[in-house]
Amino acid sequence: MSKLLDLLGEELFPANFTCDVCGCETFDGKNICPKCAKELHENDGAVCPICGRKTQAHAVCLECKKDPPSYDRAVSALVYEDSAVALVLAFKKNKPYLKDYFASLLAPKCMEFAAADGVCFIPMTKKDERCRGYNQAELLARELAKRLSLPLMPVLEKVRRTGEQKTLSKKERRDNLKGCFKTAAEVKGKSLILVDDVLTTGATAEEAAKTLKKKGAEHVYFATVASVENKVQP
Ligand SMILES: [Zn+2]
Ligand SMILES: [Zn+2]
Known part of the structure; x- marks a missing residue:
C-alpha cells in the first residue's frame, strides 16, 4: 500500500x-x-571581434584599439546584466551545479577554438579555494573541456591573494594583479582556451594571458559565461 x-x-x-x-x-x-x-540576454548580437563584448556596431571596440589585450580573442555566452548577474553570483556562492548549464551555453561559442591543445582556467589561491570549497572557473573549464573533447590543463597557479577588485579603477586593478599568476606547467607553443566566469574590465584576463604568453603560449582564447557590454562608441 x-x-x-x-x-x-x-x-x-x-x-x-x-x-x-x-x-x-x-x-x-x-x-x-x-x-x-x-531577463537573460544572450550575447549573440554585435560584438567586438577581439574582446567579444557586446558593442553598438560589429567592430573592434575603442578599448581594444587603444590597448590591445594579450589574449588573441575572447568569447562569452551572455551579456553580464539582469538575470546573468544573479546566476553568476549564485554559481560562485553556492550553486556549483550551474557549471553544466553554463558550459552548454559556452561550448558552441568555443567551437572555433576546437583545435586548441587544451582548456585552462583562472586559478584561485589554495587558501581562497579552501574557503569557498571550489573554484567556479575550474568547474566550468572541466565541463567545457569535456564538451569540446579537449584535455583540462591546469597550467596556471595563483601565487598571492589579490583582494576585492570592485572598487578599484582599471589601472589600480592591473597593478593589484601584477605578478599574481605563474605557470605550473609547460605552455610553450600551446594554444589554450582560458576560462573564467565573467569578463568585466578584463584586468584578470590580461594578467593571466600575459603570464601565459610570456612563457611562450602561442594562442590564448578567453572564454567566459558572461561579459559586460562595452558602452563606449567606437
Ligand atoms: Zn574589444
Ligand atoms: Zn525567476
Whole structure:
C-alpha cells in the first residue's frame, strides 16, 4: 500500500524546481522561471571581434584599439546584466551545479577554438579555494573541456591573494594583479582556451594571458559565461 502511495505521490507531485535567479517555484523541470529567462540576454548580437563584448556596431571596440589585450580573442555566452548577474553570483556562492548549464551555453561559442591543445582556467589561491570549497572557473573549464573533447590543463597557479577588485579603477586593478599568476606547467607553443566566469574590465584576463604568453603560449582564447557590454562608441 505504501508503495502504491509513493507511486501516486510521484504522479501527483512531479519533481519541482526553484528558479536559480529569483527562487520562485518552477513546474516545468527548468531551473530558471520564464520571467527570469526573459531577463537573460544572450550575447549573440554585435560584438567586438577581439574582446567579444557586446558593442553598438560589429567592430573592434575603442578599448581594444587603444590597448590591445594579450589574449588573441575572447568569447562569452551572455551579456553580464539582469538575470546573468544573479546566476553568476549564485554559481560562485553556492550553486556549483550551474557549471553544466553554463558550459552548454559556452561550448558552441568555443567551437572555433576546437583545435586548441587544451582548456585552462583562472586559478584561485589554495587558501581562497579552501574557503569557498571550489573554484567556479575550474568547474566550468572541466565541463567545457569535456564538451569540446579537449584535455583540462591546469597550467596556471595563483601565487598571492589579490583582494576585492570592485572598487578599484582599471589601472589600480592591473597593478593589484601584477605578478599574481605563474605557470605550473609547460605552455610553450600551446594554444589554450582560458576560462573564467565573467569578463568585466578584463584586468584578470590580461594578467593571466600575459603570464601565459610570456612563457611562450602561442594562442590564448578567453572564454567566459558572461561579459559586460562595452558602452563606449567606437
Ligand atoms: Zn525567476
Ligand atoms: Zn574589444
